[in-house]
Amino acid sequence: MNPTSLAAAVPSPLAATTAPAIELASVTRHFGAVTAVDELSLTVNPGEVVALLGPNGAGKTTTIDLLLGLGRPDSGRVAILGKPPAEAIAEGLVSAVMQTGGLLKDLSVAETVRYVAALHASTVPVAEVLDRAGLTERANRRVGKCSGGEQQRLRFALALLPDPALLVLDEPTTGMDVEGRRTFWASMREVASRGRTIVFATHYLTEADEFADRIVMLRAGRVVADGGTEHIKAMVTGRMVRATLPGAADRAVAAAIYAVPGVRDVQVHGDSVTVVTDDADGAARYLLTRTAARDLQVTSRSLDDAFVALATQEKP
């Protein structure tokens, strides 16, 4: 048997298609006067693990809804593995873990999985799915009596049923404790290791950093940054040193601060100066010993700050 026919005999979600796992082309979605997704284009290749990172209201959930065919874009094109979303869902090629709801409280965990399994043409065995989601011991518990983390694991179990080529997760660890998060991501790693494409929305940089190999940052319905995890992390981490500095408006003062090692950005608003730096101690020492700075405070740069900075840079 030659290699070609061998490959053909073993269909895999990767070999079956050369189309991108996800293709969003200039997708726009309005809700009344609000533009939730604004001319967004994104291509995800099979096998990638991608984090959609952004603050609340960045358009993550709307993007996921459009991706799954739960909403229709006002303009632009959406394709999953080269097919319209509804078709990909009907064939069990894509499944999703939504943020909240979506479960019947009066069913037991195992009944819920059996219910959804019966809707598919073929699935992974129910017992195996329960095991992979760590729910075997909770199988007979009513969904209404399960903790938030257990309910989330159940949504995850439902998503595993069709053994999908693409798994989409909307803030999957909301409501989970630390231990829950750890086991959840461990099962996700297991899914990823089988070559599945995974796209997840999160507003935690650490989650994106630990799990994704590519981060797409969204703000106001647009992609503001897209790249390898290390690259994006470098862009958004760092600390901020804020101080009151009379005469900060003088360009020479700002330039001198900028020259301090580790400093990445200096913003001046009147007498107030904000320094973004990798070496907060160095910047603070410089400000306090070499300038008239007072009221100095050091803070971690929040993701929101990073988003604002990125968005400002993006604008023409």
Next chain:
Amino acid sequence: MTTSAAVPAPAPTAPRRRPPFLPLPVLALELHRLLRNRRNVIFTMIMPSLLFLLFGSDGGYKTQSAGNGNVTAYIMVSLAVYAAMVATTTTGAAVSLERAAGWSRQLRLSPLRPVSYIVLKAAVAMVAGALAVAVVLLVGYLRGAEMAPPLWLACGVLAWACSMVFAAFGLAMGYLLPGESAMQLLGPLLGLLSFLGGLFVPIDTFGSVFADIARWTPTWGAGELARWPLVGSSDLLMATANIVGWTMLFVALAAWRFRRDTDRV
């Protein structure tokens, strides 16, 4: 992307087939849900029989004849229609709770076709209606209702078949009204419709104005048709047109709301 050879090949899967249109395990699970819902069992399975025992099993009714049977049988058939109505309407209207819980959204992420979901819910409602009718007929049989054996079957099947109008009504309300309010509104509404449609009191005891109004209610149509094998009907054509008309109206209403629901969850 590196080559896919670097990634362990996923287990071979069966060719992707279309999922079943009406998955039977789901139907079984839905019925199981229905029967362990205590409130539901009380209102659809027990209440109608209690009403029958209260109003229909009076000793005098057993000896009074009504068409091809006794008055007890007449009241039993009316309450069987009532039971089927409550069962099908509440089961259909439960889609409002499932929408509120986000379950219909979850199902949209499965291969189940939206039309299958509504057909499934209608099927569950009709099975619930059949159970409700059977319980009332059984209690009636044990407590002195009398008619010829083929009439039991004919009246039972008609009471059940006519409840499709209420299954459609329940689904329409389930898509029209949000969450719990559907149930809260339907309880009193069904009681009113039953009274007005002559399920509790024959409409010829009403004044002529009320009797005229009554003939436009789906409860009158269903009652008239279900009792037809027993006592005949004054206006079979009107009763049939009534049921067909209301069913079409509610199916259209449900389909319209359903389509809007699917457009934007």
